[in-house]
Amino acid sequence: MTDTAGLAMEAADLGRRFGRARLSPAWALRGCAFQLPAGRVCAVVGHNGAGKSTLLALAAGLLVPTEGTIRVLGTDPASARARVGFVSQEKPLYPQLTIAETLRMGADLNPDHWDAATGERIVADGDLDPKSRIRALSGGQRTRVALALALAKRPDLLLLDEPMADLDPLARHELMGVLMSQAAQHGTTIVMSSHVVAELEGSCDHLLLIGAGRVRLSGEIDDVLTAHARLSGPAGTPLAPHTVIESRTTGRQLTALVRKSGPLPTDLHPATPSLEELVLGYLRNPGTSVTTTSPSEKAAA
Amino acid sequence: MVEYRIDRRSGVSTYVQIVQQTKQALRLGLLEPGDRLPTAREVVEATAINPNTVLKAYRELEREGLVEARRGLGTFVRRSLGTAPAAESPLRDELDAWAGRAREAGLDRDDMAALFTAVLEKHFQGDLT
Numbered sequence: 001m002t003d004t005a006g007l008a009m010e011a012a013d014l015g016r017r018f019g020r021a022r023l024s025p026a027w028a029l030r031g032c033a034f035q036l037p038a039g040r041v042c043a044v045v046g047h048n049g050a051g052k053s054t055l056l057a058l059a060a061g062l063l064v065p066t067e068g069t070i071r072v073l074g075t076d077p078a079s080a081r082a083r084v085g086f087v088s089q090e091k092p093l094y095p096q097l098t099i100a101e102t103l104r105m106g107a108d109l110n111p112d113h114w115d116a117a118t119g120e121r122i123v124a125d126g127d128l129d130p131k132s133r134i135r136a137l138s139g140g141q142r143t144r145v146a147l148a149l150a151l152a153k154r155p156d157l158l159l160l161d162e163p164m165a166d167l168d169p170l171a172r173h174e175l176m177g178v179l180m181s182q183a184a185q186h187g188t189t190i191v192m193s194s195h196v197v198a199e200l201e202g203s204c205d206h207l208l209l210i211g212a213g214r215v216r217l218s219g220e221i222d223d224v225l226t227a228h229a230r231l232s233g234p235a236g237t238p239l240a241p242h243t244v245i246e247s248r249t250t251g252r253q254l255t256a257l258v259r260k261s262g263p264l265p266t267d268l269h270p271a272t273p274s275l276e277e278l279v280l281g282y283l284r285n286p287g288t289s290v291t292t293t294s295p296s297e298k299a300a301a
Numbered sequence: 302m303v304e305y306r307i308d309r310r311s312g313v314s315t316y317v318q319i320v321q322q323t324k325q326a327l328r329l330g331l332l333e334p335g336d337r338l339p340t341a342r343e344v345v346e347a348t349a350i351n352p353n354t355v356l357k358a359y360r361e362l363e364r365e366g367l368v369e370a371r372r373g374l375g376t377f378v379r380r381s382l383g384t385a386p387a388a389e390s391p392l393r394d395e396l397d398a399w400a401g402r403a404r405e406a407g408l409d410r411d412d413m414a415a416l417f418t419a420v421l422e423k424h425f426q427g428d429l430t
Contacts (some may be wrong), residue, residue, distance in 0.1 A: 027346060041353075052375060185342050202315050202349065203350060205351045
């Protein structure tokens with residue numbers, strides 16, 4: 001049995017359906033099973049409508065599973081709520097409040113574990129006036145306030161749905177640095193979804209790839225990458241026994257992305273794919289089977 | 302104090318870049334025995350990379366005997382690295398002569414770089430990848 005004490009998130013046969021069952025039931029997620037060890041920074045990637053936001057809302061306790069279970073920080077999402085920070089795509093804030101009032105509200109709602117200095121610093125780094133009203137802020141500025149609110153709560157698990165989408169490149173880099181420093185200092189587990197895989201590559205160490213409502217890949221990014229190889233060689237080279245994720249023949253040249261089983265022929269110039277190459281390979285080929293790498297036992301930071 | 306620059310497009314994994322840049326700083330004398338490396342938090346705040354990556358690089362440097370972690374204090378340089386072969390070293394002369402012969406044989410700059418990289422890869426296959 002796996003030790004469940006060190007898990008930040010664990011799903012078993014998790015499913016969520018929207019709409020009434022007899023009128024074309026739409027499963028946003030179905031049969032999802034994965035484990036996320038505590039202390040990781042996990043990337044959640046997948047197509048639009050793959051179920052990423054549904055998964056995060058289930059973990060935050062804002063949605064209830066239709067079937068199966070999800071456990072968060074060793075308990076159910078509702079009981080874990082005080083220790084979980086969630087920033088949804090819409091970044092809901094009260095438009096009539098000022099930034100200072102918003103942060104004060106956060107302090108009142110989280111009396112035992114409010115880190116006012118962190119919240120104020122994140123706002124100040126964006127050159128925002130605490131007296132500005134939320135309604136007057138741009139999308140990116142609102143994101144900054146939402147992140148300040150979530151981080152000042154000093155959560156054990158931080159769930160971020162497309163957190164960087166509204167931000168300019170400079171603010172992205174800076175706020176990603178703030179998130180990473182939070183993880184380094186407090187061992188916060190961070191789960192974030194994004195469409196920009198290249199942006200997640202250096203920052204995340206764990207991957208959850210969702211396709212058509214199911215988990216298609218889950219595991220430590222290093223393990224997942226080294227389990228695959230990018231090959232190139234003469235057309236017609238047999239690729240068995242490796243599992244072909246994607247292959248293309250251009251003239252006399254064959255290029256392929258495979259999941260390794262056994263040693264690779266060196267004449268195919270095997271190379272480890274980048275995270276982006278791997279994710280795109282899987283997303284372009286929705287038919288390939290579900291593969292899960294079990295989390296390796298690594299000391300938490 | 303060393304400051305790391307992470308190039309995400311280089312194809313070299315991030316932790317290897319940190320290991321290499323630390324060694325480079327040791328070779329150039331920018332880091333000396335007793336100097337403290339930046340904390341994981343300082344590195345990730347500036348670079349937005351994953352903290353576990355920094356710790357992995359520091360463990361690798363520790364394994365090679367270059368640095369040591371002192372609990373609660375940080376990671377410190379234990380020894381410096383020999384400097385790179387100077388301009389007049391025999392190794393450089395040999396490489397210089399090789400480049401001359403390659404050029405006479407009709408290779409251009411890119412051909413030579415590709416050949417040199419291929420030989421390097423053959424010698425260091427399996428290292429640090």
